[in-house]
Amino acid sequence: MLKNRSIVSIDDVSQSELEDIFKKADEMSEHLKQGKPLKILDGKIMATFFYEPSTRTRLSFESSMNRLGGSVISVSEAKSSSVAKGETLADTVRMAEGYSDIIVIRHPMEGAAKLAARFSSKPIINAGDGSGQHPTQTIMDLYTIRKELGGINGKTITMVGDLRYGRTVHSLLLALTNYDVKVNLISPEILKIPDHIISRLPKDFNVNVSADFDNALEETDVLYVTRIQKERFTDQNEYLSVIGSYSITPETVEKMKEKSIIMHPLPRIDEISPDVDTSPNAAYFRQASNGVPVRMALISMILG
Amino acid sequence: MEQTLKISKIKDGTVIDHIAAGKALKVLSILKIDEKSNNYSVSIGIRVPSSKMSYKDVIKIENRNLEKFEVDKISLIAPDASISIVKDYEVTQKYTVELPARIVGIVKCHNANCITNVKEPVSSEFTLVSKKPLVIRCNFCERNMSEREILGSL
Numbered sequence: 001m002l003k004n005r006s007i008v009s010i011d012d013v014s015q016s017e018l019e020d021i022f023k024k025a026d027e028m029s030e031h032l033k034q035g036k037p038l039k040i041l042d043g044k045i046m047a048t049f050f051y052e053p054s055t056r057t058r059l060s061f062e063s064s065m066n067r068l069g070g071s072v073i074s075v076s077e078a079k080s081s082s083v084a085k086g087e088t089l090a091d092t093v094r095m096a097e098g099y100s101d102i103i104v105i106r107h108p109m110e111g112a113a114k115l116a117a118r119f120s121s122k123p124i125i126n127a128g129d130g131s132g133q134h135p136t137q138t139i140m141d142l143y144t145i146r147k148e149l150g151g152i153n154g155k156t157i158t159m160v161g162d163l164r165y166g167r168t169v170h171s172l173l174l175a176l177t178n179y180d181v182k183v184n185l186i187s188p189e190i191l192k193i194p195d196h197i198i199s200r201l202p203k204d205f206n207v208n209v210s211a212d213f214d215n216a217l218e219e220t221d222v223l224y225v226t227r228i229q230k231e232r233f234t235d236q237n238e239y240l241s242v243i244g245s246y247s248i249t250p251e252t253v254e255k256m257k258e259k260s261i262i263m264h265p266l267p268r269i270d271e272i273s274p275d276v277d278t279s280p281n282a283a284y285f286r287q288a289s290n291g292v293p294v295r296m297a298l299i300s301m302i303l304g
Numbered sequence: 305m306e307q308t309l310k311i312s313k314i315k316d317g318t319v320i321d322h323i324a325a326g327k328a329l330k331v332l333s334i335l336k337i338d339e340k341s342n343n344y345s346v347s348i349g350i351r352v353p354s355s356k357m358s359y360k361d362v363i364k365i366e367n368r369n370l371e372k373f374e375v376d377k378i379s380l381i382a383p384d385a386s387i388s389i390v391k392d393y394e395v396t397q398k399y400t401v402e403l404p405a406r407i408v409g410i411v412k413c414h415n416a417n418c419i420t421n422v423k424e425p426v427s428s429e430f431t432l433v434s435k436k437p438l439v440i441r442c443n444f445c446e447r448n449m450s451e452r453e454i455l456g457s458l
């Protein structure tokens with residue numbers, strides 16, 4: 001039962017609870033398609049604290065809450081208001097729980113949402129903590145794979161790009177250890193997956209940490225592409241060469257299986273050429289639109 | 305008398321025995337023996353031959369009891385150490401240190417970007433992942449810490 005529970009890490013959600021969320025998200029998708037207004041969370045209030053800029057995640061949470069008939073209060077610049085006054089996160093949360101029924105937090109430091117959950121009697125949802133977890137993104141990624149390919153077990157997932165700083169790949173990779181899958185990891189040396197993530201994978205997990213891109217493409221069911229940030233490179237030429245060898249073009253899609261999909265947490269910069277967008281394999285916009293039904297499902301199960 | 309007891313007997317105090325060879329100085333440093341002006345004398349044996357572990361370190365401290373958090377710290381440095389309480393030259397109590405399943409407030413998280421490393425009203429908190437090799441995981445940022453990192457943060 002997810003009722004009244006905080007979701008800080010993907011580990012907070014059991015396999016059977018995940019299945020329940022997926023089913024509920026299917027229902028929510030149906031409601032959205034039919035345009036039926038829901039009153040499930042009438043009178044409930046969500047407070048959002050984004051200590052770090054976000055467009056998608058924030059809009060998606062706020063839209064989800066509104067779609068469920070609830071309302072949202074938020075601090076537009078959480079960073080400048082409370083942190084500047086030197087208030088601890090623990091105090092901010094204890095203030096906010098008096099104003100709301102559920103609290104959504106994004107914070108630049110790892111463990112922030114966990115700390116918030118310790119001090120709050122109201123459920124906390126982690127909307128990203130530093131380079132740590134982003135569980136709702138992970139649930140929506142898993143939901144997308146399931147919806148697009150009919151299931152997750154037996155699939156080969158290839159993650160490409162910035163595997164070092166991208167928290168979405170860390171969360172997703174850890175979540176995939178609960179499934180019978182093969183994972184290929186492909187990145188430039190300086191953006192390699194950190195050891196602290198690799199050390200948490202089970203010994204028998206089928207992961208190839210130094211996969212060859214072309215070989216991997218042939219067997220890939222899900223190509224999970226992440227944003228490569230210019231700021232990570234001191235040398236702009238190096239950035240350009242990395243982008244050159246890791247960007248996804250129609251030629252890349254040619255090498256992939258017919259039924260395979262390409263995912264991306266968005267926003268993408270140069271990693272996926274716009275020519276790919278019209279391909280049926282391009283699932284990233286469908287993936288993004290899954291954010292609302294998945295979050296609606298989760299919120300309604302926590303507050304319902 | 306056992307051959308390892310080369311140091312003179314203490315009347316009252318604590319003996320930390322079966323410390324992994326070479327780790328005695330680290331144990332002493334967390335006990336902050338040198339810091340306070342104190343009235344207890346300390347004898348240290350480093351790499352003394354031992355029947356149980358071939359070589360071991362041993363520390364004997366006169367007039368000093370160990371706090372629970374100190375014993376927990378010792379368990380991270382020397383997981384096989386045994387502690388004996390000596391009263392009037394006799395051992396009155398003896399136990400082996402034990403790595404706690406939850407390690408609270410004694411190790412600083414190695415991840416500089418962990419929320420426990422800023423001004424928040426929480427103690428650091430870890431879960432024991434593995435005894436050999438020693439690995440603990442931060443309950444907040446979820447990062448693992450290796451033995452080397454732990455010894456550096458005690």
Ligand SMILES: Nc1ncnc2c1ncn2[C@@H]1O[C@H](COP(=O)(O)OP(=O)(O)OP(=O)(O)O)[C@@H](O)[C@H]1O
Nearest residue numbers: 306309312313314319321364386388390393394395
């Ligand atoms: N009065 C004392 N002064 C200093 N050290 C002592 C004194 N009495 C005992 N010890 C030390 O305390 C430890 C525990 O004493 P005990 O007699 O139980 O040791 P032991 O027979 O060597 O057992 P073990 O090695 O299995 O722990 C030993 O290291 C012993 O040398």
Ligand SMILES: [Mg+2]
Nearest residue numbers: 306308321354
């Ligand atoms: Mg002995």
Ligand SMILES: [Zn+2]
Nearest residue numbers: 413418442445
């Ligand atoms: Zn930590």
